[in-house]
Amino acid sequence: MNRRRMRIIFTWLAAVIMLYLAAYLYVRISGQHLTLEMQFTHEYAAEEYEVRFSEPIVECISREADAKTLRLKLHSLSPGKTYIEAEAPDGEMQLDLLYVHSNGVIAVNEYLGWSTGGSAFLYAGAASILLTLILLIRFYRISRQRCLYQYRNAGLLGLILFLTFSLIEHLLIIGQHSGIGNSLQSLISMGESFSWVMLPIAFFMSVFITISNLVLMKHEGFTWRNMLGALLGAAVCFSSFLPAIIEHILETNDFSELHRETGALRYAMMFISDALLACIAYLECILTGMIVLAIKAARHIPAFDKDYIMILGCQVGHDGRPTKLLQSRIDRAVEFAEMQKNANGKELIFIPSGGKGGDEIISEAECMKNYLRENGIPESRILTEDQSASTAQNIRFSHALTAKQNPDAKIAFSTTNYHVFRAGALAYAQGHNIEGIGAKTKSYFWLNAFVREFIAVLYENRRQHITWIAYIVTGIAISILLIYHAAQL
Structure with a gap:
């Protein structure tokens, strides 16, 4: 992290601290x-x-x-x-x-209850959220200009969406609450509110994806992979209702102290509900950011200054011919080459990239090379990479080939539309800022394939996500412990 960014973050942090300090001093004087x-x-x-x-x-x-x-x-x-x-x-x-x-300071009915000037904390919270939004939007623009294909961009977009909703919610409740306890509860329940607002959208998307999955299975047969979209949507919807179901079960238990204002079970249930819904809100924010960036990446047309274009391989047909999915990637690469030549007359070299799978009679690279030659591309403009077994290897091995010929080469890659963002992110993680172009595919296939890509992104960045979720849950736990302690006084 550079010094300028550190200064910006410290300035933001100091501003937030000053806002809450001013709110505290105001309450102390007027309260x-x-x-x-x-x-x-x-x-x-x-x-x-x-x-x-x-x-x-x-x-x-x-x-x-x-x-x-x-x-x-x-x-x-x-x-x-x-x-x-x-x-x-x-x-x-x-x-x-x-x-x-x-x-x-005098508080009514609760130790952290209503007090004169207590709404100052909600104003401080709203102002802090606004400052954070401005900071995140600035960071997103800088990051987006540097490279579209960064996982952090999805997180930044999701957080911007979440904080925009939270700011609106804060402004709506400022006149209804006036206490530190209410301010804390509004902060820790932001995830819950966001999840409930997103629930109708999640439900609609679940139904839509389920229908899409049924069409997919009609064409390609039943597999659990072809049901991933429906399963993810159902899990999000069920998890949103889970806290309410648990609370209902506990309320029907005569021995439950859930109804007691100072009962520990009441606050334990509050923690479970807020923590679970905050995690769901986190997932929904990341998913929303990924959807926006995936669409941007799929529709992006690279600059017409490229020396090479990689074609990322996928399954070869049983006869050694390209499958429709692979053919669309090759055709899209050829189309881009023609667009560039028409724009400035510059020709580029094709790099079909992909090794030979255990069930394939020919390597993906060789298959693509044959198809390119059949479509009028001379062998002098084809550089084959036939050792890779994954997208990351496609990029690493292909880049090694171009580095030998032209270390400063400008490179693009062609893949299916749902795969552009993740492939670009893998390239960026290797230190290569290259642009991708997406080939179209069937809508019913795109949805489920995108869900697979999203799950893959979550898994590849699991440590980062676990860390952030741990921060969120810890913050909620500390806030609820503070509220619980105040209730015992």
Whole structure:
């Protein structure tokens, strides 16, 4: 990470800390006074109500009554907890619980409950999210200009989507909540809110992908690989409902303390629900980012300045001829070569890349070479790479061949549309900033193949994802422990 980026991050972090510090100072100054409203059935004059405190830690400095509402202006005296009881002349009583913090802030009904100026924390949260959004958008633009095919771009896009939703949610609830506890709960439940908003979309996509998978199996037969899309969609939808199902089971248990405000099980269930839905939200954000980038990558046309174009191999037919999938990749490479020649007259060299599988009678590279020659490409413009057994090897071995002829060569690659982003990311991971072009395929095949690519991306970056999920879950756990501890006071 360069120094400029480090300075930007430290500036952002300092700004966020200052926002929350300002919110804390504002609450500390204004929170020592509180206007408490109590509703009654009948209307009386303010002096007719009797107000009592169980502990002398708060004093009532003034009172007024208006339209059956008694307003008490309170001032803190010392830390502690006290019940405040107001009794009307007809015997009707209203009761509230007040907490006075060590800094003099008065909170209502909960230790981290409503207090004067408490909404400042929600404003600080909204401002922090906005600053983070600006920072992430800047990072995404820089990263996108550097290379489209980066896994981090998917994460940045997903996080931008999530924080945009969270900012809107914060702005909507600012007028409804005014306490540190509510601010914490709104933060840790952002994943839950996002998951519920995304649930209809996830359900619709699950149905759509299931139909697509059925069409796929009709053409290619039943395999678990051909059901991956439907299984992933069903898992996301079921996981979204799982916390509610568990909570319902616990609520029907007479021995469950889920209904108790201070019960440990209540907060354990809160942690399970928020952590699970946060993980689902994380998955949905990464998936959304991947979809956007996969579409961008598939529609991208490389600059017409290339010296070579790699053709990434795939299954060869039983007769040694290209399958439709492989043929589309070759045709797309030839099409790009013609586009470049028409644009500036520059011809390029084809690199068919792919070894021989155990069930293939000819190597993928040899198969593609034969097809190219049949379509008028002279052998002098074909450089064969027939040792690779994976996409990563396709890129590594092909690049080694071009480096011998032209170390500064500009290279493109041709593959199927759903595979462009991942292939480009694998190339970038090897230090090669090359551009890809995507060949079209059947829509029913594209959807399931994209799901396979998405799962492969998750697996290839599993350590990074596990680390981020661990951070998220840890943050939720700490926040809920703080809320639980406050509930015991």
